[in-house]
Amino acid sequence: MSTTTEPHASTGPDAALDIRGLRLNLPGTARPVLDGVDLTVAPRETVALVGESGSGKSLTSRSVLRLLPPGAVAEGRVLVEGRDVLAMNPGELRRLRTHTAAMIFQDPRAATNPLRRIGDFLTESLRLNAQVPAEEATERAVRMLDAVGLGDHVLRRYPGQLSGGMLQRVMIAAALMGDPTLILADEPTTALDVTTQAEVVGLLDDLRGQFGTGLLFVTHDLGLAAAISDRVYVMYAGRIAETGPAEELFQRPRHPYTRALLDSTPRLTAPRGRLAAIGGQPPSLRQELTGCPFAPRCRLATDVCTERAPALIPVADGNPQPHLAACHHSDQLTEVTADA
Amino acid sequence: MPDTLREAGDAPRPDTPGGRDSAAVLEVDGLCRAFGEVKAVDDVSFTLARGGSLGIVGESGSGKTTTARIVVGLERADAGRVRVGGGSGGPQRGRAARLARAREVQMVFQDPFLSLDPRTTVEAVLRETLRLHFPGRDHPARIAELLDQVGLGAREASALPRQLSGGQRQRVAIARALAVEPRILVLDEAVAALDVSVQAQILNLLADIRKQTGIAYLFITHDLGVVRCVTDDVIVMRHGRVVEAGSTAGVLADPRHPYTRLLLDSVPRPGWDPKHIAAARRAL
Amino acid sequence: MTTATLIRRRPGLAGIRTDRSWLFRICLGFVALLVLLAIVAPWIAPHDPNAVDLGSALAGPSGAHPAGVDASGRDTLSRLLVGARTSLLGPLGVVVFSTVAGVAVGLAAGWRGGWLDSLLSRGTELVFAFPGMLLAILIVSVYGPGLTAPVLALGVAYLPYVSRLTRSLVLAERERPYVEAYRVQGHSGLQISLRHVLPNIAPVVLAQSTINFGYALIDLAGLSFLGLGVPPLTPDWGRMVFDGESAIQSGYPLSAILPCLAIVMTVVAFNVVGERWADQVARRDR
Numbered sequence: 086m087s088t089t090t091e092p093h094a095s096t097g098p099d100a101a102l103d104i105r106g107l108r109l110n111l112p113g114t115a116r117p118v119l120d121g122v123d124l125t126v127a128p129r130e131t132v133a134l135v136g137e138s139g140s141g142k143s144l145t146s147r148s149v150l151r152l153l154p155p156g157a158v159a160e161g162r163v164l165v166e167g168r169d170v171l172a173m174n175p176g177e178l179r180r181l182r183t184h185t186a187a188m189i190f191q192d193p194r195a196a197t198n199p200l201r202r203i204g205d206f207l208t209e210s211l212r213l214n215a216q217v218p219a220e221e222a223t224e225r226a227v228r229m230l231d232a233v234g235l236g237d238h239v240l241r242r243y244p245g246q247l248s249g250g251m252l253q254r255v256m257i258a259a260a261l262m263g264d265p266t267l268i269l270a271d272e273p274t275t276a277l278d279v280t281t282q283a284e285v286v287g288l289l290d291d292l293r294g295q296f297g298t299g300l301l302f303v304t305h306d307l308g309l310a311a312a313i314s315d316r317v318y319v320m321y322a323g324r325i326a327e328t329g330p331a332e333e334l335f336q337r338p339r340h341p342y343t344r345a346l347l348d349s350t351p352r353l354t355a356p357r358g359r360l361a362a363i364g365g366q367p368p369s370l371r372q373e374l375t376g377c378p379f380a381p382r383c384r385l386a387t388d389v390c391t392e393r394a395p396a397l398i399p400v401a402d403g404n405p406q407p408h409l410a411a412c413h414h415s416d417q418l419t420e421v422t423a424d425a
Numbered sequence: 426m427p428d429t430l431r432e433a434g435d436a437p438r439p440d441t442p443g444g445r446d447s448a449a450v451l452e453v454d455g456l457c458r459a460f461g462e463v464k465a466v467d468d469v470s471f472t473l474a475r476g477g478s479l480g481i482v483g484e485s486g487s488g489k490t491t492t493a494r495i496v497v498g499l500e501r502a503d504a505g506r507v508r509v510g511g512g513s514g515g516p517q518r519g520r521a522a523r524l525a526r527a528r529e530v531q532m533v534f535q536d537p538f539l540s541l542d543p544r545t546t547v548e549a550v551l552r553e554t555l556r557l558h559f560p561g562r563d564h565p566a567r568i569a570e571l572l573d574q575v576g577l578g579a580r581e582a583s584a585l586p587r588q589l590s591g592g593q594r595q596r597v598a599i600a601r602a603l604a605v606e607p608r609i610l611v612l613d614e615a616v617a618a619l620d621v622s623v624q625a626q627i628l629n630l631l632a633d634i635r636k637q638t639g640i641a642y643l644f645i646t647h648d649l650g651v652v653r654c655v656t657d658d659v660i661v662m663r664h665g666r667v668v669e670a671g672s673t674a675g676v677l678a679d680p681r682h683p684y685t686r687l688l689l690d691s692v693p694r695p696g697w698d699p700k701h702i703a704a705a706r707r708a709l
Numbered sequence: 710m711t712t713a714t715l716i717r718r719r720p721g722l723a724g725i726r727t728d729r730s731w732l733f734r735i736c737l738g739f740v741a742l743l744v745l746l747a748i749v750a751p752w753i754a755p756h757d758p759n760a761v762d763l764g765s766a767l768a769g770p771s772g773a774h775p776a777g778v779d780a781s782g783r784d785t786l787s788r789l790l791v792g793a794r795t796s797l798l799g800p801l802g803v804v805v806f807s808t809v810a811g812v813a814v815g816l817a818a819g820w821r822g823g824w825l826d827s828l829l830s831r832g833t834e835l836v837f838a839f840p841g842m843l844l845a846i847l848i849v850s851v852y853g854p855g856l857t858a859p860v861l862a863l864g865v866a867y868l869p870y871v872s873r874l875t876r877s878l879v880l881a882e883r884e885r886p887y888v889e890a891y892r893v894q895g896h897s898g899l900q901i902s903l904r905h906v907l908p909n910i911a912p913v914v915l916a917q918s919t920i921n922f923g924y925a926l927i928d929l930a931g932l933s934f935l936g937l938g939v940p941p942l943t944p945d946w947g948r949m950v951f952d953g954e955s956a957i958q959s960g961y962p963l964s965a966i967l968p969c970l971a972i973v974m975t976v977v978a979f980n981v982v983g984e985r986w987a988d989q990v991a992r993r994d995r
Contacts, residue, residue, distance in 0.1 A: 137620035138591075249485075278484035279647060279691040280706045287699030305621065312697035332695060349625035351650035353677065353692055359632065360654065362625035366590055497893050520897065527895030540886040542905045553904075554894050598890070605894065 099167075101267040101299030102126040102149060102186075106161035109144060109323075111154060114370040119144055120323045121161070123397070126267065126299040131290065133310035133331065134303045135346075136320035139367055145320070146269045146303045150182055166266060183214040187260035191272040193252040197244040204240035207259050215263070222262075229258040232295070233288055250281035257288060261296060268293070271303045286313055307346055311335045316406060319343045322368050322378035325397055329408030339400040339410040339418055342379045377413070385414040449508075450475045450608050450641045451496065451530075456505035458491055465491045467665035469505070473609065478635065478642040480656035480673060482649065482688065488665035493611050493645045497532045510608055524558065531602035535614040537594035541586040547572070547597050548582040554604040567604070574637075575600045576630060592623035596630070603634070611643045616651060628654055649692055653677055661685045683709055736981040743975060747793035756784035758791040758944040767961040779949070779964035780956040789967060792944035796972070799860055799938075800925035806864030807871050808918045812907070814868065815875025820883060820902045830876070833869040841866025842928060849937045856939055859932050867921055874917055878910040912990040919983030923976035930972050946972050 102125060109119035119141045126132045136142040147153065148163055151170050163170040165186050173181060190196040197206055207229070208222035217225075227237045233254040244252055253273060260268050270289065274282035290313060293300045304310050310317050311331050318328045319340065327340035338344040348361035365382040368374060377383070380390040390413055400415050401408040412418070451473035458466040466488040473479045483489040494500040496507055509529040534540035541550065551568045559567075572582055575596040586594055595615065602610055612631070616624040632655060635642060644656050652659055653673060660670040661684065669682040680686045687705050746753070755775070766782040768774060776786035818829040845862035852858040882888065883906065891901045932938040933947025941948070946968040953965025 137622060280484065280687055280702065282693075283691045283697075283699040283702035284706065286693075287703050290699065306693065307621070309693040311695045312693035313699075335695065346621055349622050351625070351628065351648070351654040352694075353650055353653060353689070354694070357653065357674075359629050360625040362629050363622040364626075366592070366623075499889055499892065523897070524895045527893065530893075532890070532893045534886045534890060536886060540890045542887045542891075542909070544908050545905070553896075557895060601890070601894070 099128070100125050100164070101128050101130070101166065102301060103164040103167075104145070104149070104161070105164070107145065107148060107163060108160040109141075109148065109153070110158045110160075111370070112156040115373045116323070116368075116370065118323050118370060119148070120374075122320075122323075122325055124301075124318055124325070124328075126301050128266065128299050129293060129297050130316070131293060131300045131302060131314045133314035133317045134301060134320060135305065135307055135310045135317060137305060137367060139322075139370075140320040141323040142303050142305075142320045143271055146188070146271050146301055149186055149267070149269055149301070150188055151178055152188075179214055183210050184263040185265055186267040186269060187263060187265040189253070189256050189260050189268065189270040189273045192276045193249065193256045194244065194276075196256060197252065199244050201243075202240065203242050203244065203247070203255055206244075207240070207255070207262055210259075211262055225262060226258070229261045230255070232261065232292060233258045249277055250284060253277060253281075253285050254288065257285070257292065261292065264296070265298055267299045267301070269301045269303070272305065273302075274309070275305070282309075289313075307335070307350055308352070319346070322374065324378060324411065325409075326379065326412075327408075327410040328397070329401070329410075330406050333401070333408055337401075339408065339415040340379075340412045341383045341385050341414070341418060343410075344418060345382075377411070385412075385417055387414070389413050448475045449473065450477075450510055451643065452506070452508040453492070453496065454506045454508070456492065456495060456507065457503045458488075458495060458500065459503055464665045466495070466502070469662070469665070469667055471660050471667070471670065473641050473643055474657075475608070476635070476639040476641055477658065478644060478656045480644045480646060480652040480659040481662060482646060482652055482659055483662035484647060484688075486664070487662040489645050489662050490613060492662070493532070493613050493643065496609075496643065497530050497611050498526050499532075527607070528558065528605055529607055530609045530611060531605050531607040532611040532613060533595070533598050533602055533615040536618050537591050537598060538586075538618075540598055541594060543586055546583055546585055547577070547589075547600075550597065550601055551604050554601055558605050571600045571604055574603065574634065576626075590623070591619050592626060595619060595627055599627075599630070599634070603638070603640075607640065609641045609643060611645070613645045614647070615644075617646065617648065624651075631655060649677065649688060661688070732981060733985045736978040739974065739978045740982060743793060743978075744797065746790055747797050750790040750794055754784075754787040754790045756787040758783060758787040759942055760784070767956060767959060767964075769961075769963065776967055777961075777963045779952060780959065780961075781952070785949075785964045785967055788944040788949055789946070789971060792946050792949060792968070793971070795856065795939055795943055795945040796926065796930065796947070796975075799856055799929040800922045802856075802860040803863045803867055803925035803929070804918050804922045806861065807867035807921065808914065810864070811868045811871025812875050812914060815872035816879055816902060816907065818872070819876040819879030820898065820906070826876075829872070833872050836865060837869045839866075842931065845928070845932055846935075846937055849932065854937065854940050859929060859938055863925055863928055867925065870921065871914060871918065875910065875914055878913055879906060882906045882909055913987065916983050916987035916990055919986060920980055921983075923979035923983070926972065926976055926979070 104122055104124040107119050107122040108117045110117050122141070122145055124134070124145065134142045134145060148159060149165060149170060151173070153159060159171050165181060170181060204223065204226060207226040208219065211217040211222040211225070212219055223240070226240060230237060230239055235251065235254055235258070239247070239255065247255065273289070274285050277285060286309070289300060292298070302310070302314060314331045316328065317331045317334050319326045319342065321342050327334060327338065327343045334343065335347065338347060345361070345363045349363055351360060363382050368378050376391040376393055377386070377395050380386040383390065395411045395413045397409045397411040399407050400410045449472045454470045456466050456469040457464070469488070469492055471479065481489045481492060491500060495502045509526070548568055551571055552564055555562065555564045555567055568582065572578065577593065577596050577600070581589060581593060589597065616627050619627060628651065631642070634640065642655065644652065646652055656673045658671065659673045659676050660667050661676070661682065662668065663684050669676060669680065669685045676685060677689065680689055687702065687709060690705065691702050761782045762778065763782040765774065765778050767780055768778045770777050774784050774786065776789065779785055779788070814829050814833060818826040841863055844866050845859045848858045848862040888901055888906065891905060929938055930947030930950070933945050934951045936951060939945045939948055949968035950965050953962070953968070956962065956964045
């Protein structure tokens with residue numbers, strides 16, 4: 086699916102998104118909510134960012150538009166088309182949000198004003214932020230609605246008159262209005278039914294090819310991530326635990342957390358019976374972390390895991406794209422997988 | 426559409442959901458409920474065996490939640506019959522009937538963040554239920570036993586809901602339902618709001634509890650993976666009607682109704698083709 | 710709802726608040742001091758508040774009379790201190806009556822719904838339509854002066870504010886899944902509403918009642934100023950402003966200005982405290 090070829094070819098000025106060493110501190114927490122996140126999305130590439138609640142996956146995607154919680158202190162660089170979002174002035178930030186990067190939220194109902202017509206909603210940003218004439222904006226809205234498979238009669242409807250799936254398609258049309266180079270989709274199908282999910286995901290994939298945008302797909306659903314993305318990042322406790330090409334990562338996970346997540350998902354193909362649940366809870370934000378954040382729940386953990394945080398290092402070679410994992414014992418995991 | 430119902434064509438199995446057998450703990454027959462013009466539940470029948478586990482699968486608007494709410498008595502039916510534990514099942518009023526119903530059927534709700542009173546500690550939640558149903562028993566001992574059963578300790582007993590994680594809250598909700606010692610537990614998307622790793626813990630816990638107590642589950646969910654994991658039998662609902670029913674393994678391995686096939690195909694997996702599913706959905 | 714979810718899921722965000730706590734603390738301190746002074750007033754007042762010393766009438770502040778003397782020769786400080794009792798007791802009666810009755814009406818209307826809701830809501834709207842002060846004046850003119858009649862009248866006039874708020878809160882709370890969970894457990898509606906719904910909405914209602922306290926104080930002082938509240942000799946801030954009228958005309962405004970100041974500061978303090986509590990309740994992490 087991907088057009089990128091060389092390792093690290095996606096970094097640098099031609100990447101749609103290049104996050105380097107992003108740290109995010111919130112007041113009242115004992116550790117950074119994001120701790121040194123590195124992530125890239127190449128043009129036309131679909132990248133999935135997987136994690137459980139509290140892992141920092143939504144904060145990572147929101148930081149791309151600098152939608153940060155009050156009091157947050159960000160370090161590192163978030164480059165969209167080579168320019169640092171964290172250093173932008175309000176005008177540049179508005180241009181970024183209107184034209185360069187767009188976000189699709191989890192709950193389309195919560196993201197629309199129930200008292201405004203869809204037409205107003207779609208054209209508002211262009212008319213107000215980019216001074217596009219109303220007629221031209223409406224014309225574009227009609228074309229975008231057509232691209233997501235909706236007729237122009239939708240323009241005159243209110244959000245309450247559309248189903249969840251239709252409304253999420255409107256949200257996708259809205260995201261495309263400014264012709265962005267990057268789309269951030271934050272759990273865009275979680276609030277939808279499974280059959281509708283397929284439709285929305287198929288549409289996103291289509292449009293990504295058609296409009297040449299990069300897509301960062303944030304989800305908690307490993308199966309979905311495997312199904313749609315070129316590369317996957319798995320996050321745990323504000324850090325990237327593992328990243329690599331989707332297929333390889335799910336067939337040969339090299340981080341115990343990725344493997345445990347795969348094992349604990351009730352799937353249609355796995356043998357029936359008890360699930361291999363991960364014991365315990367993810368670390369709280371009030372708790373300082375030394376060493377590997379997953380160590381207390383990990384069955385491979387040894388003394389080194391609680392003493393020293395593992396670096397994100399390459400675990401497999403011979404791939405066009407790097408497979409990295411942050412684990413002191415990732416080579417042991419291969420053996421475990423081979424045995425099983 | 427009725428010809429795809431397995432009960433009609435399949436070889437008879439003693440524990441098919443449609444079958445009538447004496448060991449049934451819940452019999453639902455011809456249930457109907459309309460909200461205005463919309464028929465939310467339309468002629469739904471099924472049987473839940475004693476100690477069995479029946480899944481109701483469907484998407485939003487399929488009527489699965491309304492069915493569950495009628496079974497626990499939160500919603501009334503326009504027509505049809507719900508027979509719980511061999512009782513008469515007619516509409517009864519008054520304290521005694523209310524308590525008797527509660528002792529037959531209990532429910533665990535979807536959202537563990539909202540289904541507990543924010544001002545009541547875990548211990549007080551359980552004590553309140555025990556006082557209502559079993560006045561004069563040794564409550565502290567029973568509370569400790571219930572908490573132990575769902576894997577919570579003394580530390581959580583004095584906690585308020587907001588001090589607990591989602592998984593812990595759902596454990597409290599399960600303990601609260603078990604406190605009544607019901608014969609049926611209705612689980613309405615009880616693991617849908619939980620993270621994958623926590624969801625697995627709760628699913629394992631539910632399996633253990635059924636093995637220990639012989640309680641029967643009515644499991645309402647949209648997730649076929651979950652259905653496969655915890656149910657013996659399944660019914661598939663669409664637009665208020667049952668489109669397919671049978672043993673879980675059978676239905677998932679060899680779906681007869683196109684809608685069931687669509688649901689199965691829609692589960693994301695490597696090599697998944699969303700466009701094919703979208704086309705199949707429109708064709709249906 | 711969505712923000713609440715966000716905050717709940719990220720424990721670190723719950724502690725962030727922009728606070729003006731210094732203002733709140735000053736006001737809370739002022740209220741506490743006021744209540745304390747009102748309680749011990751008879752023992753710390755330097756003079757009998759009704760002792761007349763015509764010789765020093767309209768005298769300015771001095772060692773014997775730190776806040777001066779009014780036109781009838783009574784010590785202003787003593788009257789302020791002892792007057793705090795009536796001035797606080799009156800609004801307290803109004804707030805207690807309107808809160809208890811308003812919560813009962815609102816809870817019944819919101820929980821039961823249907824015809825009872827229509828009956829109670831239309832009834833309270835009728836009271837709403839009738840100006841509270843006018844109602845009080847009417848009752849006082851029928852029953853003669855005294856504290857009970859105006860307090861009851863204002864209590865009735867304030868009832869709709871509390872009952873409407875309670876009703877809307879009950880309607881929202883009733884939809885929460887935990888209420889259904891209790892139903893499934895076999896608890897009766899009365900039990901659920903009294904043991905669970907009421908405690909959950911109480912903080913909001915009490916915050917509103919604290920704000921009502923300030924308004925009731927102004928209304929009662931206004932009635933006293935019109936000569937319709939407390940009997941003539943009772944020390945009361947509103948009455949003191951009324952009595953001070955002639956002193957102002959004579960060019961000695963102190964005995965009227967001090968009770969005015971007391972009223973204004975008390976009302977402001979109660980409003981700040983009440984607003985702050987309301988804010989805290991609204992932001993409470995559930």
